[in-house]
Amino acid sequence: MRRLVLISVLFACGSPPARQPFLLRVAMWGPLGKLTPESGDTDSLAVIAQPWVFEPLARFDAAGELVPVLAWRIAALQGGRFQVELRKDRTFSDGAGVTTDDVVNSFEGKARISAANGGLTIESVDRAMPIEALLTDVHIHRDHGGQVLGTGPFAVSAASASELRLVRRRTDPGKVDEVRILAYATPREAFAHTLKGDANLIPDLEPRWVEFFGGVPSLKIVRSPGHFTDSVLFNLRLSRSERLDLAARLESNDIRDAAYGPGECAETKSGTSPAARIPPGAALEVMTWGPFERLGSAARRSLGPRAGALTNLTPLEVLARLRAGQFDLVTVRPPVWPPSAISLAWHSGARDNLNGYSNPAVDRALDARDWAAARAAMRADPPAAFICTRDRLAVVDARIKNPTLGPGDLLETLPDWEVSQ
Amino acid sequence: MTRRRIAIALAILVALCGALPVSLLGAAGLRIIQQRGERASQDALQAIAAQAAARIEAYVAQQREMLRTLAMAVGSEPDATRRLADASLDAPSLGKMRLISPASPEAELPRSLSPEQMARARAGVEVASPPYLVDLSPAMDVCVPSGAPGRTVCATLDLMELQRQVQRIRVGESGYALAFDRSGRLLATGSGSLRAAVLSGEPVGESPIAAALSAGAPAPQRLRLSGRRDMFAGWAVLHDLGWSIAVEQPADEALQGARTALTLLGLGAVATLLLSIGVGYWLARRMLASLELEERFRMAGQIAGGISHDLGHRLVILQQIEQLAAMNDADYLPRIRDSLAAEVGTLRRFVRDFADLTREARPADFTPVEINALAESARAGASSYAEEAQVRLHVSRAPSELWIWGDRYLLERATLNLIRNAIEASQPGGAVRLRIEKRGSAAILVVEDEGGGIPDERIAGLFEAFASTKRTGAHVGMGLPNVKRIVTAHRGQVSVISRAGRGSAFTIWLPAADQSSSPSPPTPMP
Numbered sequence: 001m002r003r004l005v006l007i008s009v010l011f012a013c014g015s016p017p018a019r020q021p022f023l024l025r026v027a028m029w030g031p032l033g034k035l036t037p038e039s040g041d042t043d044s045l046a047v048i049a050q051p052w053v054f055e056p057l058a059r060f061d062a063a064g065e066l067v068p069v070l071a072w073r074i075a076a077l078q079g080g081r082f083q084v085e086l087r088k089d090r091t092f093s094d095g096a097g098v099t100t101d102d103v104v105n106s107f108e109g110k111a112r113i114s115a116a117n118g119g120l121t122i123e124s125v126d127r128a129m130p131i132e133a134l135l136t137d138v139h140i141h142r143d144h145g146g147q148v149l150g151t152g153p154f155a156v157s158a159a160s161a162s163e164l165r166l167v168r169r170r171t172d173p174g175k176v177d178e179v180r181i182l183a184y185a186t187p188r189e190a191f192a193h194t195l196k197g198d199a200n201l202i203p204d205l206e207p208r209w210v211e212f213f214g215g216v217p218s219l220k221i222v223r224s225p226g227h228f229t230d231s232v233l234f235n236l237r238l239s240r241s242e243r244l245d246l247a248a249r250l251e252s253n254d255i256r257d258a259a260y261g262p263g264e265c266a267e268t269k270s271g272t273s274p275a276a277r278i279p280p281g282a283a284l285e286v287m288t289w290g291p292f293e294r295l296g297s298a299a300r301r302s303l304g305p306r307a308g309a310l311t312n313l314t315p316l317e318v319l320a321r322l323r324a325g326q327f328d329l330v331t332v333r334p335p336v337w338p339p340s341a342i343s344l345a346w347h348s349g350a351r352d353n354l355n356g357y358s359n360p361a362v363d364r365a366l367d368a369r370d371w372a373a374a375r376a377a378m379r380a381d382p383p384a385a386f387i388c389t390r391d392r393l394a395v396v397d398a399r400i401k402n403p404t405l406g407p408g409d410l411l412e413t414l415p416d417w418e419v420s421q
Numbered sequence: 422m423t424r425r426r427i428a429i430a431l432a433i434l435v436a437l438c439g440a441l442p443v444s445l446l447g448a449a450g451l452r453i454i455q456q457r458g459e460r461a462s463q464d465a466l467q468a469i470a471a472q473a474a475a476r477i478e479a480y481v482a483q484q485r486e487m488l489r490t491l492a493m494a495v496g497s498e499p500d501a502t503r504r505l506a507d508a509s510l511d512a513p514s515l516g517k518m519r520l521i522s523p524a525s526p527e528a529e530l531p532r533s534l535s536p537e538q539m540a541r542a543r544a545g546v547e548v549a550s551p552p553y554l555v556d557l558s559p560a561m562d563v564c565v566p567s568g569a570p571g572r573t574v575c576a577t578l579d580l581m582e583l584q585r586q587v588q589r590i591r592v593g594e595s596g597y598a599l600a601f602d603r604s605g606r607l608l609a610t611g612s613g614s615l616r617a618a619v620l621s622g623e624p625v626g627e628s629p630i631a632a633a634l635s636a637g638a639p640a641p642q643r644l645r646l647s648g649r650r651d652m653f654a655g656w657a658v659l660h661d662l663g664w665s666i667a668v669e670q671p672a673d674e675a676l677q678g679a680r681t682a683l684t685l686l687g688l689g690a691v692a693t694l695l696l697s698i699g700v701g702y703w704l705a706r707r708m709l710a711s712l713e714l715e716e717r718f719r720m721a722g723q724i725a726g727g728i729s730h731d732l733g734h735r736l737v738i739l740q741q742i743e744q745l746a747a748m749n750d751a752d753y754l755p756r757i758r759d760s761l762a763a764e765v766g767t768l769r770r771f772v773r774d775f776a777d778l779t780r781e782a783r784p785a786d787f788t789p790v791e792i793n794a795l796a797e798s799a800r801a802g803a804s805s806y807a808e809e810a811q812v813r814l815h816v817s818r819a820p821s822e823l824w825i826w827g828d829r830y831l832l833e834r835a836t837l838n839l840i841r842n843a844i845e846a847s848q849p850g851g852a853v854r855l856r857i858e859k860r861g862s863a864a865i866l867v868v869e870d871e872g873g874g875i876p877d878e879r880i881a882g883l884f885e886a887f888a889s890t891k892r893t894g895a896h897v898g899m900g901l902p903n904v905k906r907i908v909t910a911h912r913g914q915v916s917v918i919s920r921a922g923r924g925s926a927f928t929i930w931l932p933a934a935d936q937s938s939s940p941s942p943p944t945p946m947p
Contacts, residue, residue: 188620191557195617208581212557215588216613258510293517294510301507310506 021177022419024397026411027190027199032164032183035156037106037139037148045183046164048203051412052179053093053166054139054150057084057103058132060338062407064371066132070098070140070151077121080367082131085119092142093155093169106140128350130340130369136408153415154179174418176400194219200397203410207264213395220398223391224405225266227337230259230292231384232299233322233330233355243382245278246329249302250385258298265388283308284328289318292331295387299329322354336389338408339371346374346383357383428709432701436694444690451686455679459653462675463642466592466655470668473590473598474657477583481561481662484578488515489547489565492574496520496567505574516577521564523571531562531575539564542573552602552664557620558584559608584609587666596670599625603663605632627654631665634658644669727899731771738764774899777834782910787826789934792864793818795829796855799836806841811849814840819857823864825931827911832931835907838900839868839927846872846925864933869926875919883917904929 026048033044037054057071068074071084090098103120104113111134112123124131142149149155153172158165164181171177182199184190191209193199195216205213205221213219232250234243256265285308288296293312300310308328313321321327332354335341343366344350348358359381365374392410396403399420406412491512495504505518512518519529523543530539533550542548542564550562559580564573583600587609590598597611605628607618618625626646634640640656650671657666673680742760745753796816807814836855843853847870856867875883884905908915908929919925 188554188557192617192620195613195620206556209557211581211585211588212616213613215611216616218613294513297506298510301510310503 019173022175022399023178023180024176024201024414025199026179026181026201026203027184027194028181028203029184029187029190032162032181035159035164037141037150039137039139045181046159048409048411049154049156049164049166049179049181050139051152051406051409052154052415053152053156054141055090055152056136056139058135059412060132060136060408064337064339064407066135073119074135076369079123080127080131081121081123082135083116083119083121084135090151092144092149092151094144094149096142096144098140098151102140102142105142107134107138110134110138126351128343128347128353130343130366132338132340132369133344136338168415176414176417176419179414194395202395205393205395207261207390207393210393210395218398219395220400220403221393222396222403222405223393224407224410225337226389226392227335227341228333228389229336229386230295230388230390231332231334231386232286232295233327233332233384234382235325235328236355236357236383237325238328240381242279242281244380247382247385249278250299251387252302255295255298255302256388258301259295260388260390264390266391267386267388278303278306281306285309285311287311287313287318287321287327287330289313289315289331295331299331299385325356332384334384336386340369342366342371342374342378346378355383359383425706428702428705429698431705432698435701436697439697441694443693444686447686447690448683451679451683454682455676458676458679459672462653462670463655466596466653466668466670467642467657468655469590469592470598470655470657470666473586473668474659474664474666477586477600477664477666478659478661480582480586481578481580481659484514485547485549485563485565487512488518488563488574488576488578491515491518492565493568496572496574497569501567501569501574509576514579514582516560516579518574518576520567521573521575531564531577533562534564534575539573542566542575543571545570545573551604552580552608552662554620555579580608587611590668592668592670593674595674596668599627599631599667599669601628601631601635601665601667603632603635605629605635608664627667627669630656631667634665635663640665640667643672735764735768774903777831777903778899778906780831782828782831782907786828788829789824790827790829790832792823792825792857792866792931795832795836796857796866799833799840800855802833802837803840803844807844807853810844810847812844812847813852814844815852815854817854817856819859823857823859824934825864825911826934827931828907831907832911835904835929836866836868838904839929842900843868843870843872843925843927846870848872859933862933864931866929866931867926869924871924874921874923875917875925876921880917880919884915 028045028048030045031043033046035044035046035049035053037050039047039050055069058066058068058074061067066074068087070087070090072087073085075083077083084103086098086100086103088097092098092102100113100115100120107113107122110125110129111131112125114121122131122134124134140151153168153170154166155169156164157167157178162183166179166181168175168177182190182193184193187209190199190202191212194202195213197218200219210221213221232246234246236243238246251267253268256268284303284306286296286300286303288310289312296310296312300307318327318330322330334345334352344352346353346357346359346362347366348360348363359377361377362374362381365371365377392405394403394405394410397419401418401420403417404413491505491508495501495508498504501520505520509515509518519525521529521531521539521543531550533553534542534548538548538550545566547563547565549564552559552561554560555577561578561580562575563578564575567574587598587600588611590611592598599610599612599615600608602608605624606622607615607625607628609619610616615625617623626649627644630640630644634656635658640654642654642656644652644654646652651673652669653672653675655668658664659666738760742757742764745757745760793816796818800814800816804814840853840855847853851871853871854867854869856865856869858865858867884901904927905915908931911931913929913931915927915929917925917927
């Protein structure tokens with residue numbers, strides 16, 4: 001009996017089978033670029049890795065509320081300021097703790113920071129830039145020997161022109177251990193390599209491409225609400241009542257059905273008012289570019305007798321004509337999430353305010369961070385017709401058990417994904 | 422052979438006679454079902470492929486017809502460009518329709534049509550390109566007459582529907598469809614693992630077959646492609662487009678039903694066989710026990726009859742002697758004495774014959790026995806009887822010693838029995854010969870006489886108990902059955918050849934043994 005117990009103990013003490021590290025290979029197309037903490041560098045594919053390497057002071061949760069990340073407490077102050085207290089347990093990838101200087105350096109040129117009451121008071125330099133956007137977009141980093149370090153769960157282990165490798169700083173069993181971002185020349189190449197098994201994640205798919213991955217057992221499709229709404233921007237020389245009629249007309253399901261696939265727009269599900277009539281007047285030109293050709297056609301057709309020319313231009317040409325005010329209607333894609341993002345597009349004098357929209361009621365609501373009131377004020381004096389918000393889509397390895405897409409950055413939840421071996 | 426062994430042999434024989442033919446018949450039937458199943462699966466795949474091809478062909482034809490109708494309706498209108506753009510919204514599968522004239526910029530021209538094709542299109546001829554990929558879905562450029570001279574309406578047909586239709590085809594659990602263009606390039610497939618080839622343009626295993634099929638060659642209905650499962654396939658060609666459709670299903674999956682039936686039949690046959698053997702064994706044992714009991718009663722009756730007969734005969738003689746003795750005549754005393762002595766001798770032999778029956782040959786008691794010596798010993802034992810009957814007794818020895826394993830006493834009793842019978846069958850002055858020889862691995866002992874021979878009708882029952890015709894009182898009819906019993910217990914055989922008027926020869930075959938090795942152990946006596 002004693003021997004039996006001893007054998008049982010010996011067997012029980014035996015080492016478990018070695019766990020294979022889980023490697024996630026992300027297939028993308030275009031120039032890989034360099035991973036930096038700067039936000040807004042959308043030309044670089046490497047930017048997708050930002051949330052895994054760098055952390056901001058706070059993030060938005062799914063409801064659009066601020067959730068502390070590198071801060072342990074955030075409090076809104078009067079005058080659009082925030083008070084932040086830093087967490088003591090977070091370290092950069094070289095092991096050093098996060099200091100006030102690191103925060104000040106990271107926010108340089110974007111916010112005024114002062115120490116007060118054991119914390120930091122942060123105030124946006126640009127009045128049109130909501131402080132929430134700064135808290136979530138500015139990644140706290142430190143320059144160390146020519147390298148930029150972050151506090152995120154992953155660190156860059158190798159980089160080349162076509163591949164960026166990131167490894168988890170501390171092993172976390174059951175989670176993704178290593179991520180490789182693979183930059184291919186074309187989407188077709190990226191998809192072909194994914195179907196062959198060379199990659200197991202494709203972020204940001206067009207809805208029409210999703211069908212192609214249906215029935216592939218090694219992959220699954222995940223989606224999350226979109227951050228941008230395909231819209232038709234109005235020239236503000238159109239009267240408010242004209243814009244209201246145009247918005248009512250263009251925001252109908254007829255336009256969505258003509259311009260998009262069935263069920264592609266979130267707005268279709270919620271339902272909208274029936275298409276309104278447009279009062280007589282001068283013909284309206286519809287200016288469009290890139291991916292909006294069908295939306296432009298549908299918008300022009302919906303104008304009926306007031307339909308003017310449909311002009312298809314390059315993005316730069318569109319921008320030039322917007323700045324010169326030489327347009328009637330133009331297809332655009334303004335942000336709608338996080339809620340504070342509407343401030344970037346519609347606050348008077350905001351950087352991305354393309355048609356010079358200025359509404360004191362909207363500004364007041366935005367300054368007060370009352371997003372619902374701002375949206376209501378915009379509905380009464382519309383700068384654009386908001387037509388279609390499409391889901392964000394990704395194709396992910398089927399072994400990942402909870403592949404949710406982040407409410408903010410598309411793959412910001414990747415470090416928390418659980419994998420089955 | 423023991424009753425148990427006989428029962429098992431009988432049971433297996435009966436079971437095999439019953440279950441085996443049924444199993445073979447069933448297996449043959451299933452083989453036919455399997456072949457028919459294979460043919461039916463291939464026919465079904467063929468039908469699905471034909472149906473899919475017809476649907477796709479109809480879809481493409483419908484798109485082209487719609488384009489023709491639209492082009493003729495608005496192509497010659499002054500605002501044709503705008504009206505075509507509006508129509509594109511209602512017919513998204515036609516892609517972007519545009520009016521092409523000699524003045525159209527290069528960017529407006531369909532990308533996959535050559536200048537020659539465009540010239541023909543502007544001259545009023547409908548032209549179409551081979552399929553190509555736009556983003557991820559197949560597309561095809563088509564230009565149709567516009568109704569206005571020098572102008573044509575072109576569209577890029579979105580063939581995503583082709584992909585949908587092909588991807589939607591599912592056969593069983595893992596069957597799927599593939600669509601190929603004229604060159605064998607994969608255009609769409611329901612197989613996730615092959616879909617990369619749609620994008621990369623790399624040929625798949627079926628590509629050469631599809632290309633050949635488009636050129637008119639037949640396509641195989643069973644595919645054995647390297648690195649892939651053995652597949653059944655159905656093929657169809659879209660003659661207008663030159664495309665081909667394959668619908669495939671793994672052969673093992675298609676034949677799953679027949680395989681399951683075959684397995685069940687096999688298991689059923691084995692179970693039936695085992696059950697038959699079990700039941701047959703049980704019944705055979707019961708029957709054998711019953712037969713043995715019957716045989717024992719029969720044998721007991723036969724022995725009782727024999728004993729009654731023989732002892733009755735002796736009793737009659739003793740009664741006669743008693744009557745002589747009752748006469749108190751001294752002259753009869755010698756006769757009475759001789760008769761009593763003869764009867765005592767007879768009864769002694771009678772008792773000895775029965776005593777022989779009670780002794781069993783047990784392998785544990787076996788010792789090496791030299792047959793020549795055994796024969797000499799038997800001759801010595803029978804010599805007085807031979808002299809009395811005036812019969813010569815000869816022994817013809819084997820050239821060398823010939824050994825067997827056995828019970829010397831019983832073997833000598835068996836030999837003596839044969840010699841005594843031979844002497845009794847001989848006329849005075851006749852001769853009885855004992856011949857010893859070796860044939861192969863057998864030691865042979867032959868007892869020959871020159872008597873009148875045994876009638877043919879008696880030969881068959883010669884070794885049965887109480888079958889003797891010499892039931893004169895000195896024989897109980899157990900001699901030859903006892904010889905057979907002894908020889909069989911030594912794994913040997915006994916046989917007789919007899920010719921009327923020329924005598925008989927009884928031959929005992931026993932397994933010879935080298936002196937150095939043990940012979941095989943004898944079977945226990947029955």
